[in-house]
Amino acid sequence: MKLVELLDLPVFNGTALIAGKQGVEREVNTVNMMDAPDIIHFLKKDELLITTAFHFKDDFNSLLELIKEMEKQGCSGLGIKTKRFLQEVPGAVISLANELNFPLLELPVQTSLGDIVHKSLSYILDIRTNELHQAMQTHQQFTNHVISGQGIHKLLDSLSSLIDLPVVLLNHHLQPVSKHGHHSSLFESLETLSASGQSFYLPETTMSAFSLRNETRETISLFPIYTHQQSSYLGVFGFIPLSNRSMILTIEQATNVLAFELMKENALKQNTRRIQNEFFTNFMNGAFSTTEEIISRGKEFGLENEQKYVCAVGQLNDETKTVSFMQYQSEQELIYNTIESELQRFHEKIHFFTMDQSYVLLMQPNGGWKEVEQPFLSLLKAIQTKISTYFQEDLSFGISHYAEQLIYVPLSYKEATDALYYGNMSGKKQFIKSYQPKEVPEILRMVPYDQLKKFYTDTFQAFANESKKDHQVLLHTLSVFLETHCQLSETAKRLYVHRNTVIYRLEKCEEIIGRSLKEPDETLRLRLAFRIKALLQGNSDPAQT
Structure with a gap:
């Protein structure tokens, strides 16, 4: 309670607040009565001290030091019973108390200090009991x-x-x-x-x-x-x-x-998450035998089959952190809660799962992709920023194409994980990469260099017996012929030669390789070899040597 409230008790009738009036709002938790010389060592914060000042009647400097120390310790105030040993409170003491805004009380001579302590503590205890x-x-x-x-x-x-x-x-x-x-x-x-x-x-x-x-x-x-x-x-x-x-x-x-x-609530939420994640893991791993089972189980988690879905898969960087298993689990849960909190702000419905240390966001767009693409990307960036700020972790996302129905979500999940994989292969961190269909050069880059070189050498080694000039002419003619979808007239036109010249050169090529250029497998092999040659030489023109 406050000192000003305590002074309203009848036992304080006749008490005068002679200094430190601005400190009457101080808290009072207890009242103490002491006259020992080392009194300051026994006082506590928010304690009101009452005394006869017997030990200070001939030593005003000690009284000044007591007030300074009581102020430092956060005491509530000092009540002095005058007309006993100290006839009046010295002016220097009053000035110091005013300077420190430290409440200084002059207690009446007729009031017993014991009564003040007893009735004050009883009142404080009654208040504490009521509280x-x-x-x-x-x-x-x-x-x-x-x-x-x-x-x-x-x-x-x-x-x-x-x-x-x-x-x-x-x-x-x-x-x-x-x-x-x-x-x-x-x-x-x-x-x-x-x-x-x-x-x-x-x-x-x-x-x-x-x-x-x-x-x-x-x-x-x-x-x-x-x-x-x-x-x-x-x-x-x-x-x-x-x-x-x-x-x-x-x-x-x-x-x-x-x-x-x-x-x-957290325990219930954890159990719900576990059930949802088990369903999603089984769904992605092909554990459901029929389409009907997928549709039925999906409805249990709010997933309708006749609905488009876009899948985004997020992963933290793979740098290992020296934390205990419990710390890791706690941080993962906090990261999950942070992502979940951000998803609740998004205007489209998003289902949230975890699988293989990945965070899977399955969005149900109501309109076309163009309408939701930028807001969705902004959401993913906001999540990345939060994770980076709160946990000092880099979170990256791969995004799939549309899944026209729920049953095609496993394919979308694979597309998103592929996009995430190729983003990681590029050495980037905290990226967002959309899935792109693979072009032939991209697929070839996935094959080890030594094997590419061997395939190229095995395909064209028969031409090595020709002179360098003939070698170049024949390969260039063959390349243009394949690029024009085996059209003789178009090949002659591009090479600025007669049609018969093209026929002669192609017959020469067939003689060298020992197989007909009309065989699909052979033309496919030669096309791949020319693509590989461009990769090996870093040249965009596969016909140029």
């Missing part, structure tokens, strides 16, 4: 909300009514679980603070709180809710002073009940 009783009732009320299945939102509404201030539940990134529109600017300030990458660890006190005021002078007080994970926060719209013990106890009871409810 404890109220806290127990509040805790029981909040517990009943949870036991009856009314949930967290009902509990928050009840707390808001008790303290007459709006409240909101925030996650560990200061993102609201439910928003109140008239405080939107304050939420923007919270999100800005959260996006700065700061960690929010509050001081270890009886009531840990963090207050934020934005440019419009709105204030929110944050109270940590300790669970097995990183803390969530209970936000109260308004400044809650430490001296308001009744409100603080009420809020503390709410945070205690909320902690258990959040842990219960």
Whole structure:
């Protein structure tokens, strides 16, 4: 309670506040009576000392030092019973107390110091008992909300009514679980603070709180809710002073009940996630034998067959971190929660799964891809930024083509993982890569260099017996012939030679390789060899040597 409230007790009748009037709002947790010379070593914070000043009647300097030390320790004030050993409080003492805003009381001679201590402590204890009783009732009320299945939102509404201030539940990134529109600017300030990458660890006190005021002078007080994970926060719209013990106890009871409810909800959520991920893993691995089974099981998780899907697969970089298994599991859960929180803001429905240490986003676009492409890419970039800021991890995504129906989602998943693979092969980090159908040169680049070179050498080694000039002419003619889809007239036109010349050269090529150019397998082999030659030489023109 405050000192000014304590002075209203009848036992303080006749007491005069002779200095430090601006300090009457100080908290008083206990009242002590001592006259020992080393009295300062036994005092505590928020303690009011009353004394006859017997040891200071001839040593005013010691009294000055006592007041200085009491101010340093955060004591509530000093009451001196005058007209006994000290006829009046010296002016220097009053001046010092005023300078420090330290309350200095002049107690009446007729009042017993023992009565002051006894009645003051009795009054303080009565208040603490009432506060404890109220806290127990509040805790029981909040517990009943949870036991009856009314949930967290009902509990928050009840707390808001008790303290007459709006409240909101925030996650560990200061993102609201439910928003109140008239405080939107304050939420923007919270999100800005959260996006700065700061960690929010509050001081270890009886009531840990963090207050934020934005440019419009709105204030929110944050109270940590300790669970097995990183803390969530209970936000109260308004400044809650430490001296308001009744409100603080009420809020503390709410945070205690909320902690258990959040842990219960998390356990249920974890079980739901496990079931969803098992279904998705079995679906991708072809564990369902019929289309009907896929459609039936998909409906259990809100997946309709006659619906388009776009699959995005995300993975963290593969750099190993020296953390324990429990730390790894905890971080993965927090990353999952962060991604899930961002997905809830997106205007299209997105199903979220995990598989093989990948984060799988299955979006159901209502319109065409062009309408949702940029918003979806912006969402993925926002997720990357959050993961990088909060966890110092690089998250990359591969995106598939449309799956026209649910039964084709495994193909989309493979496309997304392929896009992710080729993005990683390029050496990039924190990228977003869409799946592209593979061109022949891309496929050839996947074959080891030595094997490509051997295939090329084996195909064209028969031409090595010809002179260098004939070698070049024959291969160039053969290349153009194949590129023109084996059209003699078009080949002659491009080479600026007579049609018969082309026929002669091609017959010469058939003689050298010992096979007909009309055989599809042979023309395919020669086409691939020319493509490989361009790769080996870094030349875009396969006919040029």
